[in-house]
Amino acid sequence: MLSLVRNIKLIASLLGSMLLCAWIYWPAAQGDFVFDDYPNIVDNKTIQLKGYSIDQIREAAYGFSSGPIGRPVSNLTFATNYYFFGLHPGAFKLVNIFLHLLNGLILFFLAKEFISEERSGLSESGVGWAAWLLASLWLMHPINGNLIYLVVQRMTQLATLFIFFGCFALLRYKNSAGNNRWLWLALALLSFPLAVLSKETGFLAFVFVALYMGGRIQNAKMRRYFLVLVLGLVMLLAMVTIGYAEKIFSGYAYRNFSPVERLLTESRVLFAYLKLIFFPVFQAYGLQHDDVVVSRGLLEPPTTLLALLGWFGILIVILKVKNRWLTFAVLWFLLAHSLESTVLPLELMHEHRNYVALVGPLLAISVATVLYAEGAHSTVRTLVLCLTAAGSMWLIFSTYMRTQQNSNEFRRSALEVAFHPESERANIDYAIKMLDIGLQKNSDFALGEAIFYFNKAKELNSESLPASVGLLNLECARGNGKGEGFFDTLRILSNEKVLPSSMKVFQGIVDNVMLGGGCLGDRRVEELFSSFLRNPYLVSEQRAIVLTWYADYLFLRKNNTKEALSAIQDGLVLEPDSWELHRRKIELLLGVGDYESVKKEISNLKWQADSDVMKRNQLNGYEMRVKQVDLQ
Numbered sequence: 001m002l003s004l005v006r007n008i009k010l011i012a013s014l015l016g017s018m019l020l021c022a023w024i025y026w027p028a029a030q031g032d033f034v035f036d037d038y039p040n041i042v043d044n045k046t047i048q049l050k051g052y053s054i055d056q057i058r059e060a061a062y063g064f065s066s067g068p069i070g071r072p073v074s075n076l077t078f079a080t081n082y083y084f085f086g087l088h089p090g091a092f093k094l095v096n097i098f099l100h101l102l103n104g105l106i107l108f109f110l111a112k113e114f115i116s117e118e119r120s121g122l123s124e125s126g127v128g129w130a131a132w133l134l135a136s137l138w139l140m141h142p143i144n145g146n147l148i149y150l151v152v153q154r155m156t157q158l159a160t161l162f163i164f165f166g167c168f169a170l171l172r173y174k175n176s177a178g179n180n181r182w183l184w185l186a187l188a189l190l191s192f193p194l195a196v197l198s199k200e201t202g203f204l205a206f207v208f209v210a211l212y213m214g215g216r217i218q219n220a221k222m223r224r225y226f227l228v229l230v231l232g233l234v235m236l237l238a239m240v241t242i243g244y245a246e247k248i249f250s251g252y253a254y255r256n257f258s259p260v261e262r263l264l265t266e267s268r269v270l271f272a273y274l275k276l277i278f279f280p281v282f283q284a285y286g287l288q289h290d291d292v293v294v295s296r297g298l299l300e301p302p303t304t305l306l307a308l309l310g311w312f313g314i315l316i317v318i319l320k321v322k323n324r325w326l327t328f329a330v331l332w333f334l335l336a337h338s339l340e341s342t343v344l345p346l347e348l349m350h351e352h353r354n355y356v357a358l359v360g361p362l363l364a365i366s367v368a369t370v371l372y373a374e375g376a377h378s379t380v381r382t383l384v385l386c387l388t389a390a391g392s393m394w395l396i397f398s399t400y401m402r403t404q405q406n407s408n409e410f411r412r413s414a415l416e417v418a419f420h421p422e423s424e425r426a427n428i429d430y431a432i433k434m435l436d437i438g439l440q441k442n443s444d445f446a447l448g449e450a451i452f453y454f455n456k457a458k459e460l461n462s463e464s465l466p467a468s469v470g471l472l473n474l475e476c477a478r479g480n481g482k483g484e485g486f487f488d489t490l491r492i493l494s495n496e497k498v499l500p501s502s503m504k505v506f507q508g509i510v511d512n513v514m515l516g517g518g519c520l521g522d523r524r525v526e527e528l529f530s531s532f533l534r535n536p537y538l539v540s541e542q543r544a545i546v547l548t549w550y551a552d553y554l555f556l557r558k559n560n561t562k563e564a565l566s567a568i569q570d571g572l573v574l575e576p577d578s579w580e581l582h583r584r585k586i587e588l589l590l591g592v593g594d595y596e597s598v599k600k601e602i603s604n605l606k607w608q609a610d611s612d613v614m615k616r617n618q619l620n621g622y623e624m625r626v627k628q629v630d631l632q
Contacts, residue, residue, distance in 0.1 A: 007128075010125075010128045010129065010132060013132055013136075014105070014108055014132055014135065014136075017104075017132070017135065017136040017139060017140070018101050018104060018105065018139065020140070020396070021100070021101060021104065021139040021140050022097060022101060024140065024396065024399050024400050024403055025097045025100070025145075025148050025399075025403055026097070027403050027404060027407035028093050028097070028148045028149055028403050028406055028407055029089075029090040029093045029094050029097070029407075030090065030407045030408065031089065031093065031149060031406050031407050031408070031409060031412065032089050032409045033087075033089045033092075033151060034149065034150060034287060034409075034412070035150065035287060035288070036150065036152045037089075037150060037151045037152050039504075040064070040078075040152045041078055041087070041092070041151060041152060042087060044064045044078075045063075046059055046060055046063025046064045046075070046079075046614070047060050047063075047064065047075055047078045047079040047082055048079075048082050049079040049080070049082055049083040050083075052083075057076070057079075059614055060075055060076055060078075060079035061073075061075050061076050061079075062075070063075075063614065068200065069196060069197060069200060070197075071155055071197065071198060071199055071200075072197055073158055073194055073197045073198040074154060074155040074158050074198050074199065077095070077154060077158065078092075078154070081095055089151065092151040092154075093148060093149075093151060095154070096147060096148050096151060096153070096154050096157060097148055099154065099157040099158065099161060100139065100144070100147060100148060100157060101139070102161060103157060103160055103161050103164060104135045104136075104138060104139040105135070106161065106164040106165050106168060107134065107135050107138055107164055107359065108131050108132060108134070108135035109131075109168055110164050110165075110167055110168040110171070111130070111131035111134045111135065111359075111363060111366075112127060112128055112131035113168060113171040113172065113175065114171060115127045115130055115131060115363075115367060117171065117175065118324070121371060121375075122367070122370055122371060122374065123374060126370045126371070126373075126374050129370050130366045130367050130369075130370040131366075133366040133369060133370065133388070134359070134362050134363050134366040136392070137362045137365070137366065137392065137395065138358060138359065138362055140392070140395050140396050140399050141277070141280065141358060141362075141395055141399070142276075142280050142282055142285055142395065142398040142399040142402050143273075143276050143277060143280070143285065143351050143354050143358060144351075144352075144354075144355060144358070145285065145351075145399060145402045145403065145406070146285075146287060146350070146351045146352045147352055147355055148403075148406075149287065149402075149403075149406040149412075150287065150352070153352045155198055155199040156199055156201065156352050156355050157355070158194075158195075158198035158199065159195045159196075159198040159199040159201050159202040160195075160355050160356050161195075161198075162191040162192065162194040162195035162198060162202060162205070163191075163192075163195045163202060163204060163205045163208070163356060165187070165191050166187075166188045166191030166192045166195060166205050167188075167205065167208060167209070167212075169184045169185070169187040169188035169191060170184070170185070170188040170209065170212075172184040173185040173188060191205075192205045192206065200339065201339055201340065201356070203339065204335065204336060204338070204339065204356060207335050207338065208332070208335065249343075249345060250345075251344075251345030251346075252345045253497070253537075254345070254497065254498075254499050254500065255345055256294065257294045257348075259343045259345075261294055261295055261296060262342075262343060262345070262348065263342065263343060264295035264297070264298070264304050264308075265292065265293075265294050265295040265304070265348055266337075266341045266342065266348070267295075267304065267307040267308050267310075267311060268292075268295060268303055268304060268307040269292060269341065269348055269349045270307075270311070270333075270334075270337060270341060271307055271310065272292075272349065273337075273349075273351075273353075273354055273357070274333075274361075276351065276354075277354065277358060277361055277362075278361075280394065280395055280398045281398065282397075282398040282399075282401040282402050282405075283419045284419070285351060285398075285402055286351075286416055286419060286420050286423070286426070287406075287412075287416065288416070288420070288423055288425045288426055289348070289349035289350065289351070289420075289423070290347070290348075290423050290424055290425050291420055291422035291423040291424075292348045292349050294348070314330060315330070318330050318331075325363070325364040325367050325368065326364060328360060328363065328364065329360040329361045329363065329364035330360070331360070332357070332359060332360030332363075333357045333360040333361060336353075336354075336356045336357035336359075336360065337353060337357055340353045341353060369384060369388050372384045373385060409433075410433060413426075413429050413430045413433050414430060416429065416430070417429070417430040417453065421456075422460060423460075424457045424460045424461045424464055424467075427453045427454075427456045427457040427460065427467075428453070428454070428457045428464070428466045428467055428470065430449075430453050431449070431450045431451075431452075431453035431454045431456075431457065431467075431470055432450075432470060434446045434447070434449040434450040434453065435447065435450040435470060435473060435474060435477075438450055438477070439477055447474065447477070450470065450474060451471070451474060454467045454470040454471050454474070455467075455471075457470075458471075458488075463492055463496045463497075464492075465489070465492045465493070465496070465499075465501070465502050465505050465506075466501065466505050468485055468488040468489045468492055469485070469489055469505050469508070469509060470485075471484065471485030471488070472485035472486050472488075472489050473485075476520070486520075486524065489528070490527060490528065490531045493506070493528060493531040493532040493535060494531035494532070494534050494535055495535065495536075496535075496537070497537050498535060498537045498538050498539075498542055503542060503545065503546075506528075506532060506546070506549075507549065509528065510549045510552070510553065522557075522558065525553065525557075529546070529549075529550050529553070532546055533546055533547070533550075540574040540575060541574075541575055541578075543571070543574055544571040544572075544574045544575040544578055544581060545571075545580075547567045547568065547570050547571035547574075547581075548567075548568070548571055548580055548581055548584055550567045551564040551565070551567040551568045551571075551584055551588070552564075552584070554567060555588060555591070561588055561591060561592050564588055565585065565588050565589075568581055568584050568585045568588065569585075572585070579605070579615060582601060582604075582605055583618060585601060586598055586601050586602070586622055589601065590622070590625060590626075595626050598622065598626055599626060602619055602622055602623060602626075605619060606619065
C-alpha cells in the first residue's frame with residue numbers, strides 16, 4: 001500500500017512538472033517564424049503537402065535536404081503540420097512543445113531504468129525521485145528554450161526522442177525476461193535509424209550505447225578488447241572522413257575560421273555551455289551567438305589555453321576520483337558534443353546542441369541530491385531540499401522570462417540586441433524591424449534607429465552584406481540610391497566571400513526590383529548583377545542561380561527575351577543538369593513561340609522527372625500547352 005502511494009505521488013509530481021512546463025512555454029506559440037525557419041519551412045515548397053499520395057509523401061520527405069541524409073522524418077512532420085494547419089507558426093510551435101514534453105517523459109523512464117541498474121545506493125523510491133528531478137530540471141531548463149522558439153529545431157527534438165526511446169528500449173531488453181524482451185530489442189533497432197533520419201546527430205545513439213556497454217564490462221581483458229574495437233571503429237570512421245574530406249570540409253569556404261581554429265574555439269564554447277547550464281541567467285541566452293571570438297591561437301585570446309588546460313584537468317580528476325556519476329556526466333556531455341562541436345564546418349555556438357548533452361550533468365546532480373536527501377541528517381536534508389527548490393525556481397523563472405521575450409517578435413528582437421550588443425545578426429535583425437516601422441509610420445526616430453544599428457553591424461563586420469543592403473534601402477527611402485550603401489554593396493558583391501546568406505540577401509534585392517520597389521534604375525541594377533557575377537568566390541552553382549535571376553530581370557522588367565535566353569544559356573554551360581535553368585528556358589521559349597525547341601527540351605528532361613513528382617507535373621503542364629497550340 002505504501003509503495004502504491006509513493007508511485008501515485010511520483011506520477012502526480014511528474015505530471016505536475018509537465019503541466020508547469022507546458023504553461024511556461026505556451027506563450028511561445030504567439031511568436032513568429034525566425035531565422036532558419038524560413039528556408040526550411042516557410043520558403044520550402046516541398047513540405048506544402050496537398051494530399052497523401054506516395055509521390056507527394058516522397059517529395060515532402062526528400063524534396064528538400066537540410067543535411068547529407070536529407071532528414072526525411074523531420075520533413076514529414078513539417079509537411080503534416082502544413083497539411084492540417086497551413087503556415088501558422090503557432091501550430092508548428094505547439095507541436096514542438098508537445099515533443100519537448102514527450103521527450104521529458106521518455107527521459108524519466110530511461111533515467112529510472114538506468115539509475116536502478118547502476119546500484120547507485122538509492123532506495124527504490126529514491127531512484128524514482130532522482131529520475132523525476134532529472135526530467136523536471138531538463139524540461140524547464142532555459143538552455144532548451146530554442147527548441148521551442150525555433151521551429152526548425154524540431155529536427156533535434158525528433159532525433160533526441162528516438163535516441164532516448166531507443167536507449168530505454170535497449171535497457172528494457174537487457175533487464176526483461178520472456179518474449180517481451182525481443183519486442184524491446186526490435187523497438188530499439190527501429191528507433192536508432194529513425195533518429196539518424198531525423199537529424200545526423202542521431203548517430204550519437206550508437207556512441208551512447210558504446211559508452212554504456214564499455215561501462216558494463218567488468219573483466220579487464222574484455223574491457224581492453226572492447227576499447228580496441230571502439231578505437232578500430234573510430235579509425236574506420238576517420239578513414240571514411242578522409243575519403244570525403246573535400247566534401248565535408250568544403251563548408252569552411254564560407255567560414256572565417258579554419259578547422260584547427262574551430263577546435264580551439266570549441267574548447268572555450270564548451271565551458272560557455274557549462275556556464276549557461278549551471279548559472280542560468282536569462283539575459284545570457286539567445287537565438288544567435290555569432291558574437292563568439294574565434295581562437296586564432298593558444299593565446300588569442302588567452303582563455304583558449306586556460307580552457308584546454310581546464311578540460312585536461314577535468315579528465316585527470318575523473319580518472320583519479322573514480323566516481324561513476326561524475327565520470328558519466330563528463331563523458332556524456334563531451335560525447336554529446338562530439339559531432340557538432342568538433343571539426344565539422346558548422347557555426348561555433350548554438351544552445352540547442354545541449355539538448356542531449358544536458359542530461360549528463362543534470363543526472364549527476366539529481367542522483368547526488370537524492371542521495372544526500374536520503375542519507376543525511378535532517379538539518380542537512382532540509383538544506384539540500386531548500387537549495388534544490390531555490391535552484392528549480394530560478395530555472396523556471398529564467399525559462400518563463402525567455403518565453404515572454406520570444407512570444408512577441410519585436411520584443412524578441414529588441415531584447416536580443418540589448419543582451420547581445422556584439423552580435424552582428426542581432427543588430428541587423430533589430431535594424432530591419434526599425435526600418436519597416438520607420439517606412440510604415442513615416443517615423444524619423446525609427447529610421448534613425450535603423451541607421452544606428454545597421455552601422456553598428458558594419459562596425460562589427462565591415463563585409464556585412466545585409467547591413468550594406470539595409471543602408472541602401474534607407475537611402476532609397478530618402479530618395480537617394482547612389483549613396484554609401486549602394487557603393488558598399490557593390491564592393492562586397494564583387495570582392496568578398498559569398499556566404500549562403502549573401503545569396504539570400506541578393507535575392508531579396510532582385511525580388512524587390514521585380515515587384516517595382518526600391519529606387520534603383522536599370523543601370524544601377526545592371527551594375528549590381530555585373531559586380532556579383534564578377535565575384536571570384538562565386539562557385540558555378542551559385543553563378544548559375546544568379547544568371548537565372550538575371551534572366552528573370554531581363555525578361556520581366558526589360559522585356560528582352562533574347563538577352564534572357566542568352567543568360568540562361570550561360571548558366572547551362574556552368575550547370576548543364578540544372579532543372580531550374582531548363583525550366584526557365586522552356587518558359588522563355590514558350591513566350592516567344594518556339595515550340596519545337598520546347599519539345600526538344602522536354603524530351604531531354606524526362607529522365608530527371610522519372611522519380612520526382614513535382615518535376616513530372618511541371619513537364620506534363622508544358623506538354624499540355626504545346627499540344628493545345630498544335631490543336632489550334
